[in-house]
Amino acid sequence: MSTVVGKPIRRVEDKRFITGQGRYTDDIKLHGMTYAVIIRSPYAHARIKSIDASAALKIKGVVAVFTGKDIEADGMGGIPTGWQVNLINGETMREPKHPILCTDKVRHVGDGVAVVIAEDLAIAEDAAELVQVNYEPLPAVAQVRDALAANAPKVHDELPDNLAFDWNIGDKEKTDAAFATAHHVTTLEFYNQRLVPNAIEPRSAIGHYEEGRDFYTLYTSTQNPHLIRLLMSAFVLQLPEHKVRVVGSDVGGGFGSKIFHYAEEALVTWASKKIKRPIKWTAARSESFVTDAHGRDHQTTVSMAFDKDGKILGLRGHTIAGMGAYLSTFAPAVPTYLHGTLLQGLYTTPAIYYKVDAVFTHTTAVDAYRGAGRPEATYLLERLMDTAAREMKIDPAELRFKNFIPPFDGVTQPGYQTQVALQYDSGNYAPTLHKALEIIDYKNFRKRQEEARKNGKFIGIGFSTFVEACGIAPSAVVGSLGARAGLYESAIVRVQPTGKVSVYTGSHSHGQGHETTFAQIVADSFGIPMEDVEIVHGDTEQIPFGMGTYGSRSLAVGGSAIMKSIDKIKEKGAKIAAHLLEANEADLVFAEGKWTVKGTDKSIPFQQVALTAYVPHNYPAGLEPGLDFSSFYDPLNFTFPFGAHIAEVEVEAETGEVKVTRYVSVDDVGTIINPMIVEGQLHGGIAQGIGQALYEGAFYDESGQLLQGTYMDYTMPRADNLPMFEHSTTVTPCPHNPLGAKGAGEAGTIASTPTIVNAIVDALSHLGVSNLEMPCTPARVWSAIQTAKGN
Amino acid sequence: MNVPITVTINGTAYTRDVEPRQLLVHFLRETLNLTGTHIGCDTSSCGACTIMLNGQTVKSCTLLAAQADGAEIMTVEGLATDGKLHPIQEGFWQEHGLQCGFCTPGMMMAGVQILKNNPNPTEEEIRHGLEGNFCRCTGYHNIVKSIQYAAKKSAAM
The missing domain is CATH 1.10.150.120 ([2Fe-2S]-binding domain)
Structure with a gap:
């Protein structure tokens, strides 16, 4: 019986956060701790001619200054990437060294060249000012569209050019043939702009080497403690993994940017052994802007072919994807296996071909940012759909209904095999759009729009229907696609002698509420109150292994690992219960927290079985004591959540300012454990996607300077920029995991960006506006209006 | 040359010598270990460090600790009273x-x-x-x- 699953249970973790007792990495103080300030390049590309730290070292309280040469002298490696995508011609992916601190050259603004360690932060900052770095500035390439030009400055001298790899998917011949027969072709060319993730907690890392036991502890604001430990110990610092502990602590948002292994983590760990004291580094926001991996940065040209009835015949396109100066942990997967494989969308498109060139530029590394590849795929598909509808004079909702993949549940019907490798698990797309149309009252919209236009007001409506791939993913599949890690998840469920339950999960919350959602599952599974369940996460010393939280995978994969351990406990518990009840195991049922002999009132509670397992005086012969199981769950497939989002906007004709007046989302994320948390995930995701559409963008000038490097320049969405969101759901369970859950973390971001841009274009379409570059700032929208009017 | 200040925070008076350049937010977090107040930026934009000073919200990264001499401050740690949430x-x-x-x-x-x-x-x-x-x-x-x-x-x- 479900008592808490499916209900909007208030979050367990909130008590500490609302009382100021959260413990983020920067809140931690260790005995004898020192503070690090990293000296970073002000140039996008320069040769380091000399570094003189003598003046800094004279400051009282300065403990040490290290440069890249010191690290190199110790034989330390570079920061590795975790995904390998080879070139189309079979050549190995070009993977230049990503040094912890640069030795010869710097390759983006913010690249680290030295570290100053002092008794307190103010002293370290003072001393850092005195370190003289003599640079020889060199020409830089900052825009992805310029990176492959013959005369482009090279980011890595040892490579033939700035190509990291190229990649393609689909059937070119079949797609070209489909285009040859097309009645109509819609083409778009645009830049999906670079974004800065901007978790409000800046990254922080504390390295602590204990000489007495030759042991390293790294506290770090990460989504992924075990992966950081693995990458850092095996590839960067060559430390024995069992002598390294990584603690995630409370993490103040991540959105992808805290998945990756960063140079600062290795730096404080390495340097702590040098000075034999703990070292804390916390990013200033201006450092976050140039060192946290960015998102997007896709220069795209794409076309969709239709027959005369509006049926899609084919899709083909090309993206130049920015990698930044180095290959970050998951970067090669983002424009390829998280983007190209999503180009089926939820349409029956019979022929697809897509090519990606991944390039180096003298800019901050680009990697997975909320949605990671899927927002880019959805953006191009959904902009094409609304544009094609307008060009072909078909209603945009109607065009989608014409092309939806018919429903399939993945149980009685097989999954849907796409043209781009993936097989969708289950889907029922039309109901989400029907529901969204009804909520926003679409049937009356066009009349309102016409009336508004008569009064000089521009209102518009935009659509996005989407599918995404979450719950990443089967290890064998991702391994064949280039992942250098498995993507399973682990969980220990430990029933204590008193029947209280501790759960150790490899998923690591950075705001998602795992301590609540997972506790709901465990409480209902054992028929115990949620207060009797403790969820432990984020510490490699306590948790067997973990692949962390990203790609909307915690519930689908981490939750499923917990379910596996729960099943093992129930199975063993039944043996103990049968013994105590002197009954056959086959005659027992477990419900409402007790094992009962079917058809009788003889039962024994969960807590008594737990106690017996640890005090096994009267106990089944041959059975081990204890009630504690560890499991690894490797998913059978990705999960494929989907939905339909519709927004209404009002564009101020005189200023070009866009106001989102209504936002309706109907999402299908499979089975829902806590609807309040799911809705919260959607809200936040939608806000981030609206941020990209209207406000945010990280642009570099020709010399490689980031033009939006502070909150004074990079426009974050604020409370007064956003409406209340109208959210609804349909439920199509995932057929291949025990919870039926698909994941909800990224859907909002994936859907909302094209929804908003489509709505703005719709508002201005009567003037002849057909495309807008993001972010759709008042200046850009105003200019588009003026251009369309011929001014 | 450090500056002596007395500040009442969440009902408790603290007297400390502070560096003249120390920000109030660093005084709260580093000197008094009141880490509930957070730092999210370096341009006074994000508001993570917002506290109540003499009954008005201020971003505690925009004030020096020395400027808070004599002030009554409330931080997140002082919101609940006698274990009862605000x-x-x-x-x-x-x-x-x-x-x-x-x-x-x-x-x-x-x-x-x-x-x-x-x-x-x-x-x-x-x-x-x-x-x-x-x-x-x-x-x-x-x-x-x-x-x-x-x-x-x-x-x-």
Whole structure:
């Protein structure tokens, strides 16, 4: 019986956060701790001619200054990437060294060249000012569209050019043939702009080497403690993994940017052994802007072919994807296996071909940012759909209904095999759009729009229907696609002698509420109150292994690992219960927290079985004591959540300012454990996607300077920029995991960006506006209006 | 040359010698270990460090500790009284007004100020009052509802 699953249970973790007792990495103080300030390049590309730290070292309280040469002298490696995508011609992916601190050259603004360690932060900052770095500035390439030009400055001298790899998917011949027969072709060319993730907690890392036991502890604001430990110990610092502990602590948002292994983590760990004291580094926001991996940065040209009835015949396109100066942990997967494989969308498109060139530029590394590849795929598909509808004079909702993949549940019907490798698990797309149309009252919209236009007001409506791939993913599949890690998840469920339950999960919350959602599952599974369940996460010393939280995978994969351990406990518990009840195991049922002999009132509670397992005086012969199981769950497939989002906007004709007046989302994320948390995930995701559409963008000038490097320049969405969101759901369970859950973390971001841009274009379409570059700032929208009017 | 200051924080008077250049937020976090007040930026934009100083919200990264001499300060640690949550804390908990929790202390302080100015604000007034605080997790929807909850709760008290 479900008592808490499916209900909007208030979050367990909130008590500490609302009382100021959260413990983020920067809140931690260790005995004898020192503070690090990293000296970073002000140039996008320069040769380091000399570094003189003598003046800094004279400051009282300065403990040490290290440069890249010191690290190199110790034989330390570079920061590795975790995904390998080879070139189309079979050549190995070009993977230049990503040094912890640069030795010869710097390759983006913010690249680290030295570290100053002092008794307190103010002293370290003072001393850092005195370190003289003599640079020889060199020409830089900052825009992805310029990176492959013959005369482009090279980011890595040892490579033939700035190509990291190229990649393609689909059937070119079949797609070209489909285009040859097309009645109509819609083409778009645009830049999906670079974004800065901007978790409000800046990254922080504390390295602590204990000489007495030759042991390293790294506290770090990460989504992924075990992966950081693995990458850092095996590839960067060559430390024995069992002598390294990584603690995630409370993490103040991540959105992808805290998945990756960063140079600062290795730096404080390495340097702590040098000075034999703990070292804390916390990013200033201006450092976050140039060192946290960015998102997007896709220069795209794409076309969709239709027959005369509006049926899609084919899709083909090309993206130049920015990698930044180095290959970050998951970067090669983002424009390829998280983007190209999503180009089926939820349409029956019979022929697809897509090519990606991944390039180096003298800019901050680009990697997975909320949605990671899927927002880019959805953006191009959904902009094409609304544009094609307008060009072909078909209603945009109607065009989608014409092309939806018919429903399939993945149980009685097989999954849907796409043209781009993936097989969708289950889907029922039309109901989400029907529901969204009804909520926003679409049937009356066009009349309102016409009336508004008569009064000089521009209102518009935009659509996005989407599918995404979450719950990443089967290890064998991702391994064949280039992942250098498995993507399973682990969980220990430990029933204590008193029947209280501790759960150790490899998923690591950075705001998602795992301590609540997972506790709901465990409480209902054992028929115990949620207060009797403790969820432990984020510490490699306590948790067997973990692949962390990203790609909307915690519930689908981490939750499923917990379910596996729960099943093992129930199975063993039944043996103990049968013994105590002197009954056959086959005659027992477990419900409402007790094992009962079917058809009788003889039962024994969960807590008594737990106690017996640890005090096994009267106990089944041959059975081990204890009630504690560890499991690894490797998913059978990705999960494929989907939905339909519709927004209404009002564009101020005189200023070009866009106001989102209504936002309706109907999402299908499979089975829902806590609807309040799911809705919260959607809200936040939608806000981030609206941020990209209207406000945010990280642009570099020709010399490689980031033009939006502070909150004074990079426009974050604020409370007064956003409406209340109208959210609804349909439920199509995932057929291949025990919870039926698909994941909800990224859907909002994936859907909302094209929804908003489509709505703005719709508002201005009567003037002849057909495309807008993001972010759709008042200046850009105003200019588009003026251009369309011929001014 | 350090400066002697006395500041009352959450009802307790603290007398300390501070460096003249020390920011108030660093004084709270580093000197007094009141780490509930957070630092999210270096341009006084994000509002994570918002506290109450003499009954008004300020970003504690915009003041020097020395400037707070003689002041009455309330931080997130002082919101609850005798183990009873403040209505704003209840609101954030009930309405899921937080996810990662990092902006939350500053957001709650902003909420207290909004309700102090106007016990019954409209949605628009609440959003206007939150302009100085960034949240990257919630899309603000539930933060608005949290403050509305606190308004109702306070009115009923």
